[in-house]
Amino acid sequence: MANLVHSQPRYTDRLMLRPFRRRDVGTLHEAVVASMGELQPWLPWADSYDKGFAQRFIRESVGSWAERRAYDFTIRKIDEQDRHIGNVSVWPTSVQNEIGEVGYWIRSDETGKGYGSEAVGVVLGVGFxxxxxxxxxxxxxxxxxxxEAIAKRSGFTYEGILRDEVKIGDEWVDHSSWSLLASEWRNR
Ligand SMILES: CC(C)(COP(=O)(O)OP(=O)(O)OC[C@H]1O[C@@H](n2cnc3c(N)ncnc32)[C@H](O)[C@@H]1OP(=O)(O)O)[C@@H](O)C(=O)NCCC(=O)NCCS
Known part of the structure; x- marks a missing residue:
């Protein structure tokens, strides 16, 4: 059984990350709609997104956390905590081999400010x-x-290409694979 992941807010210099609550639907939906042009090329779910998706996502997210299947965080600025500015998640992919995966997105009018890297730094701590x-x-x-810049900046190593890994719209898209070991993270 994996260790317990506490659900209290986590803080960086500028950000607060916490699990989703049902009342986050409105601000999550608004952030996705405002970011659709940058999400659609890279994330398969964005193509068929609607408000019902946001509601189902949050319901699933609350259940996943309780069942230790995945840990999704809403990212907020400390000085503007009502507004969702992105998602970052970590989930186990192999219990036997103690491996997990990380995913993220930042709303378009808040990109380029280092928030993505800062939020990923938090979930690296959660994972390791x-x-x-x-x-x-x-x-x-x-x-x-x-x-890719977030991966490099966070200390991940490029491993290679996974061919036709994810279907985005009607296209199969190659993905690069990256990894970070606990020992590397501890020695960072
Ligand atoms: C990719 C994404 C998460 C970056 O978020 P962000 O908050 O802008 O990231 P950061 O500000 O921490 O940027 C990290 C680095 O990427 C660079 N960068 C960010 N967006 C970039 C872009 N579109 N083109 C080139 N470089 C970019 C930044 O300059 C920064 O470089 P540095 O490490 O040399 O300073 C955000 O653009 C996004 O959500 N995109 C759509 C969804 C997505 O792609 N999710 C990831 C799926 S794997």
Whole structure:
């Protein structure tokens, strides 16, 4: 059984991250709609997104946390905590091998300010310390330079290409695979 991941807010210099609550639907929906042009090329769910999706996502997210299947965080600025500015998640992919995966997005009018990297830094701590994982992975659509920059800045190592890994719209898209070991993270 994986270690317990507490649900109290986590803070960086500028951000507060916490689990989703049902009343977050409105601000989550608004952030997705405002970011659709940047989400659609890279994230498969964005193509068929609607408000019902946001409601189902939050319901599923609350259940997943309780069942230790995935840990999704809403990202907020400390000085503007009512407004959702992005998601970051970590979830186990192999209990046997103590591996997890990380995913994220930042709303378009808040990109380029380092929030993505700052939020990923928090879930690396969740993965390696709270969940006790040995390795964290990232899969990034080929061409997503902004996301690759987060991977590099966070200390991940490029491993190679996963061919036709995710279907985005009608297209199968190659993804790069990245990993970070607990030992590397501790020695960072
Ligand atoms: C990718 C994304 C998460 C970046 O978020 P962000 O908050 O802008 O990230 P940061 O500000 O921490 O930027 C990290 C680095 O990427 C660079 N960067 C960010 N967006 C970029 C872009 N579109 N093109 C080139 N570089 C970019 C930044 O300059 C920064 O570089 P540095 O490390 O040299 O300073 C955001 O653009 C996004 O949500 N995109 C759509 C969804 C997505 O792609 N999610 C990831 C799926 S794997």
């Amino acid at each position: 310390e709270d969940m006790g994982l040995h390795k964290l992975t990232l899969r990034i659509a080929v061409g997503n330079i902004g996301s």
